[in-house]
Amino acid sequence: MIDAGIILAGSSDLPVADNNLRRGMQSAVDRLTDAGQVLGEAEAISPEEALRTHTEWAARACGLLGDRGTLEVGKLADITVFSDSPLTAPSIADLGIVLTVLGGEVSFDGRA
Secondary structure: HHHHHHOOOOOOOOOOOOOOOHHHHHHHHEEEOOOOOEHHHHOOOOOHHHHHHHOOHHHHHHHOOOOOOOOOOOOOOEEEOOOOOOOOOOOOOHHOOEEEEOOOOEEEEEEO
């Protein structure tokens, strides 16, 4: 889909699945079932693409890229800081959440 130019927006599938977006991003990357089988290996995406599904591409799909989806001057400062880089970590699903900022204000600080 991505290779064909389709904008892929991420979702938690709540209430059918849990609300852990990191687990969903990891599943999109490794395509592993609960039984450890690879499902649709050709449909796997990169960690960067998985991150974009919940940031830039989600904002673009909703028509909101003008004020969210990327970190730029003048856009809303809604961010999550992970314990490691989702682009290089062995497992996105295992990353901890260190800090969240919503509307420019700290909404969660796990450093304390």
